[in-house]
Amino acid sequence: MDQGARVESLQQLQQVFGDRLVRDPDLIAPYAIDTSRAVLRGAPLALVFAESTADVSAALAWAHEHRVPVSVRGAGTGLTGGAMAYDGGLVLSLERMNRIVGIDAENRLAVVQPGVITAELDTACRERGLFFPPDPASARMCTVGGNIATNAGGLRCVAHGVTTDSVAALEVVLADGRVLRAGALTRKNVVGYDLKSLFIGSEGTLGVITEATVRLKPVPPGTPRTFRASFDTLEDAGRAVTAIVGGTAQPEVLELMDALSVEIIESFYPSGLTVPRGAMLVGQTAGLDAAEKAEGITAVCAAHGATDTGVSESDALLEARRLSNPALNARGLKISCDVGVPVAALAEVFRGIAEISERHGRRVSTVAHAGDGNLHSTVEAPDTPEGIAAADRVIDDITRLAISLGGTISGEHGIGSLKRHELPWQLDEAAIDVQRAIKAALDPRGILTPDRAI
Structure with missing residues (x-):
């Protein structure tokens, strides 16, 4: 036409x-x-x-x-x-489809439209002693539908998993206008193919989510504790993360910021932090034993080279971490990637990123959901076609490094249009063919978010 x-x-x-x-x-x-x-x-x-x-x-x-x-x-x-x-x-x-349809405290479920802001759902649930586990850094702006479409993770991922772990059922409109319902309110459901999971993370290419039933959890008792630990090297911080994840004192949140990130965030959102030589770990523990767990984690950090540690009831450090993207963008660091590696490979991937930065002659800032090995590296580059192209070459090298360590080209942001060229780096030809066959079956005329994600 x-x-x-x-x-x-x-x-x-x-x-x-x-x-x-x-x-x-x-x-x-x-x-x-x-x-x-x-x-x-x-x-x-x-x-x-x-x-x-x-x-x-x-x-x-x-x-x-x-x-x-x-x-x-x-x-x-x-x-x-x-x-x-x-x-x-x-x-x-979908921004006007922003209604919380209902919260079922007894069954720990909430029914929401896709335009509900993630943090607003969490706030509404907390009024009933529950919370919504997914916690992207952009939680105050992003929507539940977007979280589901990309299978977002976030800060609490180390303790509660990614968005798919909190989705019970979906209502989805298919490309031709038909309405499909998938999933169940029960914990166990083995009826037919797992269509619910097919749509989670599909980035709008298979259908449009119009309602979601999500699982909630009880708010842990007691007062949370925020901990921090500074390191002279990123490798030391990476080894500490591996030890923490493998230890007995498990955090709700475990985030890493390299020295450049801390410097930029501190200039954007002053909180009195001393910029570390290498990196800073920040995190949070929850439950009646939150203080004990936080002290145990900082002791692990000290045993792995931390030069300074602390525990507090304030969550100001985590709020600063949430501001990393706007802070970095304000300083001209806009070309970024989202990769994941096995937690045990963190020290090696940080070392490799430093080598890539030096080889290309461009500063690279890295913040990470360290507890699950999900890194966000951002490259400093002038906002010109040549500068962006040079930064993209750095990003490609970081992505190849992650794959070489058994990682993934995206941990939570998805593929969209910018990362499609990377798909063959991780997926074999058969996997790509199968995904495109599914796309063709559900959207034969290719109208839904074409030429993205797969």
Whole structure:
């Protein structure tokens, strides 16, 4: 269908959405991009604000009929270009589907629409003595639907796993507008294929999540403790992480910031921290024995070379960690990657990143969800095509290093458009073929987030 015919066919959608169908380019612009460095190519045809599953179904049925590519937009906090609009495409915004449908404290479940802000769900649950385990650094901005679409992890991942571990059931609208329900409220469910897990982490390529039933956990008793430990080298910090994860005193949160990251975060969000020579570990323990566990963890750090340690009831250090992305971006470090390695390989991967940084002559900042081996490295580069290309070469080398150590090209941000060239580095031809066959079966006309994720 040519552009003129597409515009004419929009009248069908106008009848469904009224003024919730937007064609003004200036109003569409904020919804056509995400927070990644991906470049918008062309202009989308229209933006629709969905407020219900029926709305999403109508929008996708129209797009399927007219072969219009669809980009799915939550809060736009993605870092891999997954929510970028398409030239002549339809932008489907879910931000108005932001209702917490219900919290079932007895069964420790919550039913939510995809546009619910992650931290707001957590706050609502805590009023009932429960909490929502997934805790991305962007929790105050990102949505539950986006977390599910990318299978996000976050700060509490070391203790509670990634988002898929907290999802019981999903309502999903398929590319042709049909509504599918997958999963169950029960802990055990072996009926048919595990379709729920198929959609988790699919980055909007297989269907659009319109409702999720998520699992909650009781808030641990007592007062949490925040601990810190400074190291002269990243390798020492990596070895300490391996010892902590293998020890008896298990943290709820275990994060690492290299010296450059701490320096930049401290300049952006002053808290009186002394910048370490190599790296700083920060984390949190929970439960009635939180203080005892925190002291045990700092003792492990001291045994592995920590030069300074401390324990506090304040969570200011973790709040500073959450500000790492805006702080780094403010200093011009915008080209980043999200890789994962086995925890035992942390010392080796840090050593390798330092060598890559020196070889390319570019400063690299690394923050990490250290407890599960998920690293986020950001490269300092001028905001020019040449600078971005040079930084991308550094990122590619870091990614290859992670794979060589038994790791992955993405731990939680997903593939989007920016990392698709890396897929063959990790997946064999058969794995890629199978994934693309699934995509073709569920979206035969290729309208849902085409040319991304797989």
